[in-house]
Amino acid sequence: MSALASLGGASPGAIVYREEIHHPALPEPEIATGTMRVDPDGSLVKAQEFPHGEVSAIGESFISVRRPPDAQPNLLPIPDDFVEAVEALKLLLSGEAARLAEIHSPELGTGPEGWQVLIALPGHPMRVLGCGDTLVGIELREPGGVRRLYTFTEAR
Amino acid sequence: MKALWSALVAGLVLGAVAIATVRIDTDARALLGAESDVAAALEGAEGRRLLIAIIAPDPSVRANGVNAAQDFLRTAQGIEPPENPVPLLDLLWRARFELAPPPPGAFEVEALTGELAAARASLTTAADSLVADRLLRDPTGSFRRLVAAFAQSLGKAGAANSDAVVMPVMLEEAPFDAEARRSFDRELTDRVHATGAEIVIVGPRSISARVGEVMRDRSTLVALVGGTLLLAWLAYILRSATRVVGVLLPTLIGLGAGTVAVQVLQGSVHVVALGFGGALLGLAMDYPLHLVTHSGRSAARRVLLGALTTSIAFASLLGSGIPAVGQVGLFVSTGLATAAFVAVALDRSTDSLVFKGSPMSRPQIGWKLPGLAAALVAGALITFALPGPGARELFELPSDIARDIERVGALTDTPPARYQVEASAATLESLLARQRDIGEALDRARTDGLLGGYISLATRLPAPDAEPLPDAEALRPALEAAMAKSALRPEFVETILIEYRAAAARPPTQPKDVAGLRDFLAALGISTDDLGFTAPILLHDVASAEELAQALAPLDATLADRRAGLAAEVERIASRVLACLAFGIALCALLLWLSIRVVREVAEIMLTSLAATATAAGVMAIVGGGLGVFELVALALVMGIGLDYAIFLTLARTREEDVAAVRSVALCAVTTLIAFLTMSILGIGILRDIGMTVSIGVAAAAVAAFARQAAKRNGMP
Secondary structure (H helix, E strand, C coil), rough: HHHHHHHCCCCCEEEEEEEEEEECCCCEEEEEEEEECCCCCCEEEEEEEECCCCEEEECCCCEEECCCCCCCEEEEECCHHHHHHHHHHHHCCCCCCCHHHCCCCCCCECCCCCCCCEEECCCCCCCEEEEEEEEEEEEECCCCCCEEEEEEEECC | CCCHHHHHHHHHHHHHHHHHHHHECHHHHHHHCCCHHHHHHHCCCCCCCCEEEEEEECHHHHHHHHHHHHHHHHHHHCCCCCCHHHHHHHHHHHHHHCCCCCCCCCCCCCHHHHHHHHHHHHCCCCHHHCCCCHHHCCCCHHHHHHHHHCCCCCCCCCCCCEEEEEEEEEEEECCCHHHHHHHHHHHHHHHHCCCCCCEEEECCCHHHHHHHHHHHHHHHHHHHHHHHHHHHHHHHCCHHHHHHHHHHHHHHHHHHHHHHHHHHHHHEEHHHHHHHHHHHHHHHHHHHHHHHHHHCCHHHHHHHHHHHHHHHHHHHHHHHCCCHHHHHHHHHHHHHHHHHHHHHHHHCCCCCCCCCCCCCCCEECHHHHHHHHHHHHHHHHHHHHHHCCCCCCCCCCCCCHHHHHHHHHHCCCCCCCCCCEEEEECCCHHHHHHHHHHHHHHHHHHCCCCCCCCCHHHHHHHCCCCCCCCCCCHHHHHHHHHHHHHHHCHHHHHHHHHHHHHHHHCCCCCCHHHHHHHHHHCCCCCCCEEEEEEEEEEEEECCHHHHHHHHHHHHHCCCCCCHHHHHHHHHHHHHHHHHHHHHHHHHHHHHHHHHHHCCHHHHHHHHHHHHHHHHHHHHHHHHHHHHCCHHHHHCCCCHHHHHHHHHHHHHHCCHHHHHHHHHHHHHHHHHHHHHHHHHHHHCCCCCHCCCHHHHHHHHHHHHHHHHHHHCCCCCCC
16 A cells, blocks of 8 residues: 555654544534654653643553642553554554554545545544645544544644 | 591582582471371462562552563563453343342432443543443442452452552462572562562462472571571580590581482482581581590490491481481481591590599489380370371461561451361352351351451452342433433443343352352362352451350351361371371380390480480470471480480499580580570571470480489499
8 A cells, every 4th residue: 555655654753633523412523632653662652731631551451540740640541442443543653554554454545635545443443634645634433423633733 | 647637528529429419308298207198289270370569558559569570571571361350240140130229229320320420430540441332331330349358369459458459360280399489589589679669478488498498597597696606606515626626526527428328329418418417517526525534445336336326316307208208318427427426436536535523423312214114105195185296287487478477467368277167059149058057157256356357258249138120111210310320322221131131030159150250269269060169258366166056056067177177287296296206206216225235224325315315305395385397307416415324324334434524525515505595595486496305305314314323333433
């Protein structure tokens, strides 16, 4: 899949994201912002800054959630049907998007700003949005009609 | 001197072989046998469960401690990936009104608005993102309360105390490896301590590994201090390096022979068998001491007779069927026999010890044999009248480990519970109703001071003061108002009401509905079968089990002692060890008869030894509230020591032999007391108990053997 293969490597630092959370109960999406990066140990680290600060490190089996010092940190299991979505996110953010095309059978189409690739992950269908060799966004669909759209703007 | 050098070389070779080949086994299962329920528990799901508590009053220190632990756990080997929480969440969602019906006031606009606001915020909170959609679909709060009640089962870290975070971890399914467990716990502890936080790790495998480590450290301390004291004592009393070497060599060669024999025949040496190396020190050293204080040939024969009888008594333990106890039997019998033969072989290598001063005169007692028989009967009566052999637990946990278990119990709101009441019912709903009925009786019993409290599935759930669920249409106006106040889409009310109707109309949960959740349920102590659910109500701080059982009887609820299984197992072990010892004692008597062929002398020797053994058993039963398995094994050593002393003092044929026997027995008794008093003072748990048992037994044996039967025999000066 040349669109995925053309995506550039991981940015050296964290990339800035804006997350829109769509839910059937919400007239407008909830907004969250922060940064994402893949650590050398393979963990996907999501550092949310708005609406409240928290850092989630998604490892192989656990998600550790770290809140500011006055809040209790937490360690959570990764649900089985979320594992493939996490792996796909890690590949996309670490510049190994081409491997996604080998593992899954993506469907290429035209996106709002360039191309889009649909990946049928079980329970969490994923839409990858790109323009040329730039990753523009990722959309994840969850059970219950929840839709999370991450758009990437710049590297830090 | 040549023989001494040869023995020294042989000892060094044997020591090198023992050190090179020995594999020390600290596996607690060897104490109970691999087939026992308790040993099986270490391999089961409950045995692989760990609770890790990070404790620090300062929130930032606590957070750093948790982060360090999480960093370690994320990459550590041997951790089982956590259970997928989705099936449990699905059950909690489906059965939310059955398990946590909405409390009064939950359907008012304010309450609904509050739940919706919290649900909306959970969309941007990682820890809640998995449940956020369902929180929005259930503004009654039932699902939220259930998720909070089952946070730990869902894999979330948390604690009842704000100073701590408790993380549940499941170890991978692999055979228990004490060293691997210790290494894991040590690294995790070091990382957390580096942040300034405190850590407590509790779980069957960690505790088992920690007990083994504590016992090993204490055994080393006892061996070092006891060995140094013994060496100083021997140097003082023997006044010659050659004699000291001559006395120590048989014991050391005996230790090496015992170790190699167990290693070769059993594949490894259990730490308990090594611990009984002290038994060798206590007795094997007697043989060269007897020989060095006697000048005649008769001493060698008596040493061999004493060693043979004691070896037989210990060898009988091989039939106990308990791996570690069997190893003790093999280790001590091989070691003693070897030490005795080496001591006899080296007999002429060192010069005899000549004592200055007048010899001690022994009191003559006409009623010695009846007195010994009376002591034997009294000791036996006390031992069996008190809780009896096997009444004590196999292990008494070192106090710091017991304290850690209590701390984590307090943090997770699960204090140690010895008693439980089982509740069974066809559905989850009726199970909870049954538990609440029993709970009411328990509340009354608590008011009467019969117990401290109780924990059950029902107490984990939100309070059941629920009102009947209103009709969906009756709920609509309040819901529409709450949606408007929360600035949410009004049309989503229909979705909420559909979900509400479905949950309200759902039949109570049956076992078939939880087929995929057996592990989750097992962690909560809940089991299922075709008939329904069974779950325990755990009772803690029970003041009177009898009165509590009576209070529960009208409800047809039975109080069960959770330790009954282990207690029965320990009793089974104790009775096997007792049977083996009885067989060994009978063999000793037969051997003595074949060797001496004088009924009165055989009777005096046996009675002396048995009276000392019974006295030690009686005192330990009074002091410790019953005898444990290891005290029974230690009593075999007391039996051997008693035989040894009695053989020398009873069979002394001349005035010179009698004087030498008094001196050698006194020397031996002091030497043994140094070793075992050190063990009783510095040891903990079983080491302390063994030390006390043998010390009391040695003192009793020395006193019993010392008194002389009046008109002992013709020809005695």
